[in-house]
Amino acid sequence: MHEDFERCVRAVHSRDARFDGWFFTAVTSTRIYCRPSCPVPPPQVRHMTFLPSAAAAQQAGFRACKRCRPDASPGSPQWNARADLVGRAVRLIADGVVDREGVPGLAHRLGYSTRQVQRHVLAELGAGPLAVARAQRAQAARTLIETSTLPMGDIAFAAGFGSIRSFNDTVREVFALTPGELRERAGRGARAQAAPGTVTVRLPYRAPLAAAELFAQLASDALPGVEEWRDGALRRTLRLPHGTGVVALRPAAGHVECRLALADLRDLGSAVNRCRWLLDLDADPVAVDAALAADPRLAPLVAAVPGRRVPRAVDGVELAVRAVLGPDASSRLVAAYGEPVADPDGGLTNVFPDVSVLAAVDPVVLEVAAAVEKAFAALVEAVAAGGLDLGVGADWAVARQRLRDLPGLDESTVESIAMRALGDPDAWPGTGQYGEPAERWRPWRAYAFGHLAG
Incomplete structure (x- = not known):
């Protein structure tokens, strides 16, 4: 998108919010970068350049606009609709893998060399994995500065910075304000702790x-x-x-x-x-709706519910286990093995068990048929052994095939997991319910399924 100069210019002049996150407008005369929908009068075209990510803009020496806050734009929808190397890498970086494991850890998860990952991410985002992770740290820092009363040292640590100095330098470089000035602008003194x-x-x-x-x-x-x-x-x-x-x-x-x-x-x-992923907030609903509404069967459904999203999961393994066991057995599993959690504001009691706990579950507790018990055990064993990845960085085709190889999982269950755990927008859980999906629904068959299922 950012390479189509004329289209980008039209989006900026019309302040089209649909393109926020697709690209960023960098202004060479002011060294500021903005969203396409920035309310400030657009610069002269000769001063515009377009970049594919906030990280690329920051790496090129541009600072974030104080009016439109481009660093807080919705993510580009293309990364959640792609299962190639860069799409998987972007999702893993967003989940904090680079901050926790470095670029070598990211490359290991993806099954590529560090050099290959760096080259491909740089080619498409205009910045390498470290720069993308740095941009995310800056946004996390800004969020904590403006929405909490934490001391700045605690914020630096929480946002993933290795030192107070790097925290201060990054905030000043990205936002042209010190951390203290950011907090003052947010008016923290008028808010309750x-x-x-x-x-x-x-x-x-x-x-x-x-x-x-x-x-x-x-x-x-x-x-x-x-x-x-x-x-x-x-x-x-x-x-x-x-x-x-x-x-x-x-x-x-x-x-x-x-x-x-x-x-x-x-x-x-x-x-x-993970909350954005759960709610499918980085989707491009206008593009999805336009594609599906071209089919007379779906047009009235799209018109009735524009902007439908595909609900996903905060944890792929949890979603898959629940899909295999069903709600009643899942409830018994949580009651017996879920990690207790305090919730003074409501009725939440447990965190869903992790893989190590799931591997030690007594099947008697589940009270399920032998076939379901076998499917559950095979699923957990495959995940625990590392042979099945259901995380945001998974290869969708590989994960599908390994799910199909497990005993007891029919095609509808496999596609439900692909839709909600893996986030594949073209997954089709409607096998046997709605006939064969139309080819013209691709690559948005998961959204078509949502409309048909109501």
Whole structure:
């Protein structure tokens, strides 16, 4: 998109918010970069250049606009619709893999050499994995500066910086303000202090968003103790790289309010990313709706519910286990093996068991048929042994084939896992229910399934 200069110029002149996150406008005369929808009068065309990511803009020496806050744009929808090397890499970087394991760890997860990963990411994002991770750290730091009363040293640590100096230098370079000035601009003195470890952020998205349908489906699927619908918000527990957490997600005007209570604030970036993934907030609903509405069978459904999203999962293994066991056995599993969690604000009691605990489950507790028990055991064994990856960086084709090789998983279950755990927008769980899907629904068959299933 950023390589189509004339199209980018038209998007900037029309302040088209649909393109926020697709590309960034860098202004060579002011050294500022913006969203396409920035409310500031657009610069002269000769001063515009277009870059594929905030990281590329920052690496080129541009600072973030103080009006439109381009670093907080929705993510580019292309990364969540792609299962190639770069798409998988971007999703893993967003989940904090580079901060925790470095670029060699990212490359190992992807099955490529470090040099190959760096070359491909740089070619498409205009910045390497370290620069992309740095941009995310800067955004996490800004969120904590503006929404918490934490000391700056604690914020630097929580955002993933190795030192106070690198934290200060990065914030000044990216935002042209010191951390103290950012906090002052946010007016922290007029706000009440939040509980320790609690942060509230806004999750932006591209309009339209069929929020009622999205949250209704997630609420209807809620697993007692792990998820609940309370006071207009979807609440659930989270297992994160450094600890556990509880999130409350509430639809609001133009964004989703995300209130996080984290055992370790280093998990902020991962938690926000997983909530965005759960709600499919980086989708391009206008493009999806236009493609599906071209079919007379789907046109009235799309018109009735524009902006439908595909609900996903905060943990791929949890989703797959629940798909295999069903709701009743999953509830018994959580009650017997879920990690207890404190929730003074609601009725959440447990975090879903991790793989090591699942591998030690007594099948008697599940009270399921022998075939289901066998399928559950095979699934857990494959994940525990490393032969099956259901994370955001998984290769969709490989994961599908390995799921099909497991005993007891029919094609509909495999495709449901591909749709909600892997996030494949072209997954088709409707086998045997709606006939063969039309080829013209590709690559959005998961959204077509959502419309048909109601």
